[in-house]
Amino acid sequence: MKKDKLRLFIMAVITIALLYIIFLFFFSFPVEDLNIEEILTIIIPLVLIVFMSFFVRRRYMDIKAGMPLEDERSKKIMNKTAAMSFYTTFYWLLLISWLKGPIARMLGLEYLDAGQTTAVAILGMTVVFFGFWLYYNKKGKID
Amino acid sequence: MENRIKEFRAKYNFTQEDLAKKVGVRRETIVFLEKGKYNPSLNLAYKVAKVLKTTVDELFTLED
Numbered sequence: 001m002k003k004d005k006l007r008l009f010i011m012a013v014i015t016i017a018l019l020y021i022i023f024l025f026f027f028s029f030p031v032e033d034l035n036i037e038e039i040l041t042i043i044i045p046l047v048l049i050v051f052m053s054f055f056v057r058r059r060y061m062d063i064k065a066g067m068p069l070e071d072e073r074s075k076k077i078m079n080k081t082a083a084m085s086f087y088t089t090f091y092w093l094l095l096i097s098w099l100k101g102p103i104a105r106m107l108g109l110e111y112l113d114a115g116q117t118t119a120v121a122i123l124g125m126t127v128v129f130f131g132f133w134l135y136y137n138k139k140g141k142i143d
Numbered sequence: 144m145e146n147r148i149k150e151f152r153a154k155y156n157f158t159q160e161d162l163a164k165k166v167g168v169r170r171e172t173i174v175f176l177e178k179g180k181y182n183p184s185l186n187l188a189y190k191v192a193k194v195l196k197t198t199v200d201e202l203f204t205l206e207d
Binding site: 072074 | 163167168181187
């Protein structure tokens with residue numbers, strides 16, 4: 001239980017640190033000066049923060065109720081989520097390589113450079129991971 | 144896999160949370176176990192059976 005509390009505390013610290021970095025970023029640069037790549041790199045930690053806040057809050061309430069931070073089912077869910085999002089990422093990357101023109105136009109750019117492509121790819125991976133995690137948590141059947 | 148966890152839990156007047164704490168798992172695991180939506184490991188099956196003072200055979204039945 002003590003180990004669980006420490007792990008949860010570390011997660012909360014990382015979430016707060018990410019949030020603080022984003023605030024610093026926003027206060028350092030006027031929003032109108034940010035390019036699409038910078039905006040994308042802000043959206044990724046924001047998605048992570050939403051995910052982590054949700055996760056930390058739920059786990060905190062569980063620890064308060066005397067439940068373990070993780071058990072065999074939650075470990076299986078995490079493994080399955082990681083495996084499925086890794087597999088799906090290949091299709092996501094393939095889709096980006098096919099649709100980089102339309103994606104660039106959608107973002108108001110002429111073309112996607114390496115940095116922007118990486119940012120779009122990571123954003124997609126983050127969303128896919130979160131989606132699968134929610135799906136397996138609600139669906140239940142993971143065998 | 145079918146199971147009689149709910150029946151045995153009611154027998155001993157345990158809530159899902161009580162059982163989860165005694166077995167050392169999260170409450171959702173017990174919820175999904177009872178619904179038959181999660182197949183437990185042998186280790187967990189034995190722990191649940193022990194807490195509910197029964198055997199794994201009594202508690203779980205493999206569907207055809």
